[in-house]
Amino acid sequence: MLKPKKMLFIFGTRPEAIKFAPLIRKCRAVQDFDVRIAVTAQHREMLDQVLSFFQIRPDHDLDLMKPGQDLFALTAGALTGLKKVLIQEKPDLTFVQGDTTTVFSAALASFYLKIPVAHLEAGLRSHQPYSPFPEELNRRLTGHLSTYHFAPTEGARLNLEREGIIDNVHLTGNTVIDALLLALEILEKTQDQAAILKYYESFYPGFGRLAADKSRIVLITGHRRESFGDPFESICRAIRRAAEKYRQALFVYPVHLNPNVQKPVRQILSGLPNLILTPPLEYPKLVWLMKKSYFVLTDSGGIQEEAPALGKPVLVMRDVTERMEGVEAGTACLVGTTEQKIYDGICCLFDDSATYDKMSKAVNPYGDGHASEKIVEILKGIRTDA
Numbered sequence: 439m440l441k442p443k444k445m446l447f448i449f450g451t452r453p454e455a456i457k458f459a460p461l462i463r464k465c466r467a468v469q470d471f472d473v474r475i476a477v478t479a480q481h482r483e484m485l486d487q488v489l490s491f492f493q494i495r496p497d498h499d500l501d502l503m504k505p506g507q508d509l510f511a512l513t514a515g516a517l518t519g520l521k522k523v524l525i526q527e528k529p530d531l532t533f534v535q536g537d538t539t540t541v542f543s544a545a546l547a548s549f550y551l552k553i554p555v556a557h558l559e560a561g562l563r564s565h566q567p568y569s570p571f572p573e574e575l576n577r578r579l580t581g582h583l584s585t586y587h588f589a590p591t592e593g594a595r596l597n598l599e600r601e602g603i604i605d606n607v608h609l610t611g612n613t614v615i616d617a618l619l620l621a622l623e624i625l626e627k628t629q630d631q632a633a634i635l636k637y638y639e640s641f642y643p644g645f646g647r648l649a650a651d652k653s654r655i656v657l658i659t660g661h662r663r664e665s666f667g668d669p670f671e672s673i674c675r676a677i678r679r680a681a682e683k684y685r686q687a688l689f690v691y692p693v694h695l696n697p698n699v700q701k702p703v704r705q706i707l708s709g710l711p712n713l714i715l716t717p718p719l720e721y722p723k724l725v726w727l728m729k730k731s732y733f734v735l736t737d738s739g740g741i742q743e744e745a746p747a748l749g750k751p752v753l754v755m756r757d758v759t760e761r762m763e764g765v766e767a768g769t770a771c772l773v774g775t776t777e778q779k780i781y782d783g784i785c786c787l788f789d790d791s792a793t794y795d796k797m798s799k800a801v802n803p804y805g806d807g808h809a810s811e812k813i814v815e816i817l818k819g820i821r822t823d824a
Contacts, residue, residue, distance in 0.1 A: 443820065444472040445556075446529035448520065450480030450502070450540030452488050453740045456721060457535050457559065459492040460616035461810040468814060476523045478502045478516050478540045483695070487720040491624070498523045509539060509572060516543035524551050531556055531586075531820070536739075537570075537577035545583040555580075558813070559612060560587035561594030561603075562739075562760040569758050571664045577760075586820070588813055590804060591763045610812045611805025614743045619807045621725045634726050638690075641714040648688050649730045656680075656687055656784075657731040659738045660755055661694035669775035670699070673755050674706035676780035677735070681713040684788055689713040690727060733787050733794070735780075742770055743804040751797035753783045761804075768800035 447462060449455055455477075465471045476498035479485055489496070500519040502512060516539065524532070524547055532548040534541040535558040548555045557580055564574050581587065581603055589595040590612035598607055625631075638645040648654040660673055681689045693703050693715050707713055719727065725744075728734065733751040734741055742761045745752045746769035753773045754765075764770035773783035787794050 443470060443531065443817070444474065444527065444529045445531045445533055445817075446474045446476060446524070446527050447533045448476045448478070448523075448540065448544040449535055449538075450478035450485065450516070451538050452481055452484040452721070453738075454535045454538060454540070455485055455488040455492070455494065456617045456740065457613045458533070459488070459494060460620050461533075461558065461613050461813060462494060463492075463620075464810040464814045465817070468818070471817070474498075474527055474529065476500070476520065476527075478519065478543075480512065480516075480538060480540050484718055491621070491721050498527075512539050513543055516540055517547050520544055520547040521551070524548060524553060529553060531817075533558065534580060534584075535559055537562065537573035537580070539572065539576060541580050542576040545580045549583045554585040555583055556586040556588065556817075557581065557584040558588050559590055559594075560584065560607070561589040561591075561596075561598040563594075563597045564758045564760040566758050569664045569756070570662055570760075574760070586816075588809075588816075590809070593763050608813070608816050610816075611807075611809035612743055613805075613809045613813070614740050615747050615802070615805040615807045616810045618725065618744050618747055621722060622729075625722050625726060631726075634723055637723060638716075638727070641716055642688060645688070654687050655727070655731045656689045657727055657734045657736075657750075658689060658691040659694075659734075659736045659741060660691075661696060661699050662737040662756065663698075665737060665755070665775055666698040671702045671706065672775055672777045673780060674702050676777040676784070677713070678707055678710065679777070679781050680784040681707075681710050683785070685712055687712065687732070687788070690716065690731075692716045692719040692724065694718060733797075735784065743802075746770070746800065746802040746804070749798045751787055751794060753780070753787070755780060763803040767803045768797055769802055771797070 447458055449458055465473050475496045477496045478500045479502055482503040502515045532553050533556045534544045545555045567574055587598055587607045588610045595609050635646050729748050731750055734745045735753045737755045742752050742764050752770040754770050757774050773780045
């Protein structure tokens with residue numbers, strides 16, 4: 439006899455919530471699944487936006503975000519807080535996603551209590567321990583603490599195999615594409631398009647005219663910890679040079695709340711008429727803007743996967759990426775963190791139509807929007823004895 443499988447989804451940041459949202463929705467539709475949710479709120483405000491948009495209500499909220507909190511305090515708080523949640527819930531399976539400090543802490547806490555861990559987006563590797571930091575070691579360690587591994591690409595599966603992780607490894611695609619398609623569906627049905635446009639018009643009158651011509655808007659996101667300091671200032675200088683050269687284009691930068699991002703961005707990028715700095719965007723506003731953009735300049739992981747699904751070339755402002763499938767497929771290009779290389783990459787996409795067309799039409803290697811369905815079918819085959 440089978441009892442309902444109790445699955446505890448644990449996450450703490452916006453990207454985790456986005457990639458879990460379609461899977462949580464699919465799991466809740468299965469009669470034999472008992473879905474529970476715990477959030478650490480490692481990123482409070484940005485997480486809450488996604489929870490609201492996808493109508494996800496946590497059963498447990500540790501509310502760990504504190505000003506100036508370092509990795510020691512965050513890890514310790516997550517471990518001790520999740521211990522109580524895990525003992526109370528007694529799940530058959532703990533689900534984690536990606537590579538954050540919440541992911542590693544949840545996997546370690548589950549291991550201590552001998553609870554099996556399922557790792558969504560398993561196997562990503564940059565093979566550089568400090569890039570991204572601390573994410574690269576978080577995901578490596580989580581891989582060895584997990585029982586079930588849902589790899590988004592063949593490259594990710596091979597990374598696990600090279601580390602001796604071969605049992606219960608499943609190639610599924612990435613749920614971020616599921617989430618993107620779900621978000622576009624929700625936007626079309628429930629969101630006020632005029633209200634979103636009005637939001638951007640508040641920063642730049644005439645935004646709607648530019649949005650109608652998708653060759654005019656560049657979306658920028660940047661917040662990687664390993665780039666703080668000189669590399670991040672170099673990134674900002676490259677963006678400023680490009681904005682000064684391409685005055686017919688509008689550069690839109692939703693600025694991360696971290697002071698290490700805010701300070702150089704405000705110092706170097708303020709005052710340009712065609713470069714607007716906005717607060718961090720709610721997920722629907724970000725998806726809407728991505729769809730309207732010509733190309734994307736980013737160091738974010740999720741956007742490297744999402745933008746190609748919309749036919750948007752991606753310039754990755756990092757020296758290495760754990761998402762080499764996009765680079766190999768031609769949807770993304772690594773431009774590093776040096777001013778000249780980033781500037782040259784921007785100029786190439788504006789000036790070389792052949793390069794732009796090749797990148798925009800390349801096949802997205804990260805999935806077909808059915809990853810969540812595949813994972814649910816696999817979960818149905820995992821037995822829990824009564």
